[in-house]
Amino acid sequence: GENVEQHPSTLSVQEGDSAVIKCTYSDSASNYFPWYKQELGKRPQLIIDIRSNVGEKKDQRIAVTLNKTAKHFSLHITETQPEDSAVYFCAALFRGSQGNLIFGKGTKLSVKP
Amino acid sequence: DVKVTQSSRYLVKRTGEKVFLECVQDMDHENMFWYRQDPGLGLRLIYFSYDVKMKEKGDIPEGYSVSREKKERFSLILESASTNQTSMYLCASSSTGRDEQFFGPGTRLTVL
Numbered sequence: 142g143e144n145v146e147q148h149p150s151t152l153s154v155q156e157g158d159s160a161v162i163k164c165t166y167s168d169s170a171s172n173y174f175p176w177y178k179q180e181l182g183k184r185p186q187l188i189i190d191i192r193s194n195v196g197e198k199k200d201q202r203i204a205v206t207l208n209k210t211a212k213h214f215s216l217h218i219t220e221t222q223p224e225d226s227a228v229y230f231c232a233a234l235f236r237g238s239q240g241n242l243i244f245g246k247g248t249k250l251s252v253k254p
Numbered sequence: 255d256v257k258v259t260q261s262s263r264y265l266v267k268r269t270g271e272k273v274f275l276e277c278v279q280d281m282d283h284e285n286m287f288w289y290r291q292d293p294g295l296g297l298r299l300i301y302f303s304y305d306v307k308m309k310e311k312g313d314i315p316e317g318y319s320v321s322r323e324k325k326e327r328f329s330l331i332l333e334s335a336s337t338n339q340t341s342m343y344l345c346a347s348s349s350t351g352r353d354e355q356f357f358g359p360g361t362r363l364t365v366l
Contacts, residue, residue: 147296150294175353175354175355177357184357184358184359184360185297185344185357186357187354187355190353190354230296230297234353240285240302240304240348240350240353240355241287241299241302241312242353242355244296244298245296246294246295246296247294247296
């Protein structure tokens with residue numbers, strides 16, 4: 142069945158360094174790939190998304206890249222700050238679904254000052 | 255401002271009780287979802303609905319049922335709560351064709 146694998150499960154970086162989280166998906170027909178950030182005790186919120194007709198998308202310090210051939214996509218955070226500390230979830234929308242997203246298991250990012 | 259609300263932030267119930275979790279969205283979204291969030295397991299889909307009175311099973315529907323009598327409201331029902339249903343429950347909604355899901359604040363359910 143459809144599956145999204147996310148790595149690493151935990152990531153610790155120094156403030157100012159970059160962080161990269163990678164996800165792979167199983168269905169080559171997937172066409173929408175969002176990333177959600179969940180701060181401690183709060184709801185997940187969309188931070189960036191990409192559609193399959195685009196290879197890269199940037200929004201200030203965050204970017205997402207998509208490699209459809211290899212069926213993987215990555216979240217890049219540059220110049221990390223303590224407020225970037227959170228759990229990040231990738232997801233993929235599979236063809237034929239009614240708006241259903243399949244989520245990765247999450248990456249807990251810790252940014253040390 | 256987009257808003258998804260859930261009836262309770264924290265809930266404590268006893269084994270065997272019937273539990274109702276309610277979710278309301280004010281964005282006129284067609285699609286609504288119930289997830290369960292457990293450490294290390296991510297967000298797992300329990301049930302979803304893409305229209306009033308319509309429901310579809312997700313990945314882990316066992317022990318749960320749902321009700322959607324009105325477009326803005328989606329209820330999750332635990333017919334007979336068990337300790338292994340202790341978890342964080344998140345509701346979400348989306349508009350058909352837009353794909354972004356908006357989440358509620360979550361209900362942390364403890365079954366004793």
